[in-house]
Amino acid sequence: MRAIVIxxxxxxxxxxxAPTALLGPTDVEVRIETGGICGSDLHYYQHGGFGVVRIKEPMILGHEVAGRITRLGSAVAHLKVGARVAVSPSRPCRQCRYCQAGQQQHCRDMRFYGSAMRFPHVQGAFREILVTDAGQCHPVAPTLTAAEAAMAEPLAVCLHAGRQAGALLGRRVLVTGSGPIGVLCMLVARRAGAAEIVVTDVADAPLAIARRLGADRTINVATExxxxxxxxxxxxxxxTLFEASGTGAALVAAFDVLRPGAVIVQVGLGGTVTLPINTIVAKEFELRGTFRFHEEYALAVDLMGRGLIDVKPLVTATLPMERAVEAFELAGDRSRAMKVHLTFE
Ligand SMILES: [Zn+2]
Ligand SMILES: [Zn+2]
Known part of the structure; x- marks a missing residue:
């Protein structure tokens, strides 16, 4: 069994x-087909971590994966060998007060694939064979490719962001940052009934994809x-603003074009930013965070499976796992790549 290790x-x-030979009663063995390279994977590759989170031991990367079931634990009755599944990277503890309250994204003991937040690190899913929990396996519609199924995670992040935004029907929406998360937020806002969606970025290539996927207007704020x-x-x-660039400059610039009472959903992570508090007060903005997802993972699989959200155009390159370094370099180049996928067969 091979894996991609940082x-x-x-x-x-x-x-x-080392493959896991023994299957626990609720375990499922999945032959991974496709994995998407996410911004956090890129941070580990480019900088060895982010903020105080650092790589302290070798760690398998990856958390956006899909594959086919090869073995089932003795107690797993609702899944079938051979079925294609999207594998949710998040395994909340189910016992802490947040899990009990249905806020699993705030779990005190979360195990999230390919994360160095805890030590020993939680090993990731960029590997040929993954043994996971049955509850993390979501069967996908037969019409879905493994590549689409692997998009369930970033789409779930954006569906949760959409929920945080509240009503979007008839709303005029600004999305700052046209990476995969920004574009998926745009698709979610469109599906939720937004009347007008403008997407901004500082690069033309990702904006072209946003336009192709239905943005009413795109603006390169560097050149215009x-x-x-x-x-x-x-x-x-x-x-409504979906701030998906993680830059303070984009957030502050948006304050001028948001109407009083606007909802700001901060999706991008962005360190420490200085904000004009007077504007937030005077325009009665609602500044909201959004973190991970829980039930939205199943919703993402369902919406894609019924053809209601099409994520295929986001995948701009697919490389075999042997070319992982090349794939990570490509994923870090926004002029050439939106979402880069690895294949594991
Ligand atoms: Zn991700
Ligand atoms: Zn918990």
Whole structure:
């Protein structure tokens, strides 16, 4: 069994890993077909971690995966060998007060694939064979490819962000940041009935994809810095902001074009930012966070399976696992890549 292991920044290796031979009663063995490279995987690759989270031992990366079931634990009755499943990377403890309250994304003892937040690290899912919990396996519609199924995780993140935004029907929505998360937030807002969606970024290539997927307008704020100005008239135009760039500059610039009472959903992680508090007060903004997901994972699988959200155009390259280093370099180049997938067969 081979896996993609990060040892330190820029030290990514495809190497042999010990397979799990014994299946517990509620375990499921999955032959991984596809895995998507996420921003957090890239952080481990480029910088060896983010913030105080650092790689302290070799760790298998990856948490956006799909594959086919090869073996079932003795107590698993609702899944079938051979079925394609999207595998949720999150395994909440089910016992802490947040799990008990249905807020599993805030679990005190979360195990999330490919995360160095705890030590020993939680090993990730970029591997040929993964033994996981039956509760993390979501069978997908036969029409879905493994690549689409592997998009369930980032889509779930954005469905949760959409829930945090509240009503979107008839709303005018601004999305800052046109990476995979920004574009998926756009698709969620569209599906939820947004009347108008404008997407901004500082690069043309990702904006072109947002346009192709249905943005009403895209603006490159680096090359057209004045393009947002007309939206500031009459105290602002947009009802809802999905901030998906993780930059303070994008958030602060959006304050001018948000109308009083607007809802801001901060999706991107972005360190420490200085905010004009007077604007938040005077325009009565609601600033909301959004973190991971829980039941939205099943919703993502369902919406894709019924053809209601099409994520295929986001996948701009697919490389075999042997070319993992090349794939990670490509994923880090926004002029050439949106979502890069690895295949494991
Ligand atoms: Zn992800
Ligand atoms: Zn918990």
């Amino acid at each position: 040892h330190a920044a820029k030290d990514l290796r495809v190497e042999a890993a 810095p004045q393009a947002l100005v007309p939206y500031a008239a009459d105290k602002g135009h947009f009802d």
